Amino acid sequence: MTSKPTDQTIMVAKPASFKPSGPLTGQIMVPGDKSISHRSLILSALAIGKSQITGLLEGEDVLATAAALRAMGATIEKKGDVWTVHGVGVGGLMQPETAIDLGNSGTSVRLLMGLVASHDISVTFTGDASLSKRPMGRVIEPLSAMGAEFTARMSSDGKACLPLTVRGLCPAVPLEYRLPVASAQVKSAILLAGLNMPGVTRVIEPVPTRDHSETMLKGFGADLTVEMDKDSNRIITLAGEAELSPQKIKVPGDPSSAAFPVVAALLVPGSDIVVENVGINPTRAGLFTILQQMGGDISFKKKRTVGGEPVADIHVKHSKLNGINVPADIAPSMIDEFPILFIAAALAEGTTTTSGLHELRVKESDRLKQMAEGLRIIGVELAEKEDGLAIIGSGGAPLPGGTNMPAIETALDHRIAMSFAVAGLATASGLTIDDIAPVETSFPGFADLMKTLAS
Template sequence: MQLKINPSRSLKGEITVPGDKSITHRAILFALMAKGQSCIRHPLISGVTSTMLSAVEMLGASYFFEGGDLFLTSPGLFELNPPGEPLDCKNSATTMRLLAGVVSAAGITAALDGSDGLRRRPMNRIVEPLKRMGVQIDAAEGGQAPLKISGRSPGQNLKGLHFESSVASAQVKSCILLAGLAADSPIVIVEPALSRDHTERMLRSLGVQIETTWKRGCSLVVLQPGGNAFLRPLDLTIPGDFSAASFILVAALITPGSEVILRRVGLNPSRTGLMVTLQEMGADIQVLDQWEEAGEPVGDIRAAYSKLRGGSVSGQRVVEMIDEFPIFAIAASFAQGATEVRDASELRLKESDRIRMLCAELSRQGINVSERTDGFTIFGNGIAPGGAVAEPHGDHRLAMSLAVLGLNAQQPVLVSRAHILAESYPEFPEVLLALGADVLSLPEENSIGGQLG
């Protein structure tokens, strides 16, 4: 599928974005660890969560959907089945890293594998700390997938751990915490910055003793294992995904005359760095109401067309918007003045090398952008020429970002291989249409890299 996005009139309306991908992942895994039936309301139903559900089914769980809600029944963490074949994580590093933590806690033998792209992602980040906890785990050469985890004797606990991570990674932290539920002593994780804390919040809501503090310029997380509180079945509602909301937010900000309201969006402070940064750049974004669900702050957001000015992002703010840089770059392209991103070299290790691919695709659309090892600078003048065929390089976030650019480009933008957006936001084209965008789905053609006629 290709998406042709023509310069559009104003976007107007109210929407509810899909359930948060990160929280849906964790809810499925906690339901897997619980004994009995759990109910997960408003989950994200997409390619990446389907991958996780297929994996938990191989571990002995069963599930069904009813009215958009997910009901999952599991035998419990210590009764999971060793899978007869590798758990296929497809292209999802989150699935692989978090499942590795659960399999390690369960003490069963399992192999985890995935796509060629996933096999290029760094897995030593979880292999080394898991080994220090007593997990028998092996990776391919270079510390990459596939992973092989060997079972341990019944009643044998894992060891506690004091781990100082060189990067702030919610996936690494969550893997260790999930494995740590079967440890015989505390788990201490030190990060150079505060990564997203959905796992800690969910553990706390289930009665697990876990504390997070900021000490000497580092984030410190301490898990006290013991007890069976985490084995209680879940009944929770997933907030709307802020990352999905960000595409609609920026679409409203860059399209003249637009005003959009997004309902029930997750507002976890470790995720909303994009919103704060855009407000600093002059964006008209308001949180209309705010409440809490399942330990997570949730609220309604209003966004309206704004004349943005250039800005800068570095340090802790990078961690708080690590998944939003593709769409942030689109906002920066329409801003007046230079926007600089530093300390973001982690972007090179995502579904694609997001720095290189993002800069290449922006240049193709006529944007003045300069690439650096740890980021980029966009020299915005309020105008995006557009008119080129865009290639998302297998990256769902890049696909949606390039589509948003087309809403106010001078010429249409054609996003090739746009089927990839189903990984996280299958309804994205229909949502844009409902808000008034001029979007057309077309069959795939071999026109990648050219100009539109």
């Protein structure tokens, strides 16, 4: 079925130029982990009682999740550095008065679709122009099998997109579902739906994805187990009608955000930085492994565990990088970091090849297409494949760049914008991107932080 489009979030474009700098030095902290921040708010809203969260990412995406949960009955407040959430309990979500605008946040809409699917409410989700193009069918399919009903706008190529209305079913039907694609968002949506229904919900994961949902659900008291079967599939089993207990959560720095200053330090001669308090969960740390294999001088100091998540300070020094063949099976552990890896590859010695990246074509933008077009503008030789890029590096020589070249199109994609901002530091004469505004969705203060390192 289709629905009429509603007003969408309007973002004012903010062009920005980035030029070569001196060595990057100093110690910095990046904003809190986006994935953990979303889940901290959602699970706290489902607990009975008061949860407290420190280190929450205060980017637009996470704030959209907070606003959505308030609209459905949770009380969420900030005092100083502490966010307090008074939860309504599993099954306690209320009917929102109006449609919920989630801006640019794909994580918000997909996780909240799962949350609503097993509640007796009807919720309409809208978003900005970028989010409204992203397909939602992969989430609709399993949640429909659990009994939820969906009305969505259909794109010109027949894909279900926003605006989208979810009509939940309570009690919904437990599901055993084998993920057809590696997607932590789909897995998490199913598990969130499974909290508020009798019986057992089971997700079969052939390829491991980030496991924050499983870790945090157990931390909040859900009856959840993870096992491996004889075929090396992860079997995640959740007992429904859960009762979640409030928690005190400390969110570590986001490795996806840390990726940008880390790569910048590797590329800019003389750089020596430390990025403090970064989450290094193995399901998220693939980029750092690949950069080390390329010759990057990256070490992990003061390793510790915070709230069940491994954390470390990352020490990075300028390094000569070498092109490699990136194995396809590492993609789920660094799927959001490929844009900045492509920048590192553009400055490496030799060719870097990637494959298995179909998922990048359905992110905030078609990231393979956008990165290929932008890299060509600044003088990088490459070949674009359906599932990856092959990039011929400059051997460390600055890329031509030049503010007289066309501005790099970011397509409302925060990671495209930040990747080319880093690239600008490694050009001979800088570059311009058409819009820095989307960076606020995940990394508030990004440009100022990079300037701090270069000062």
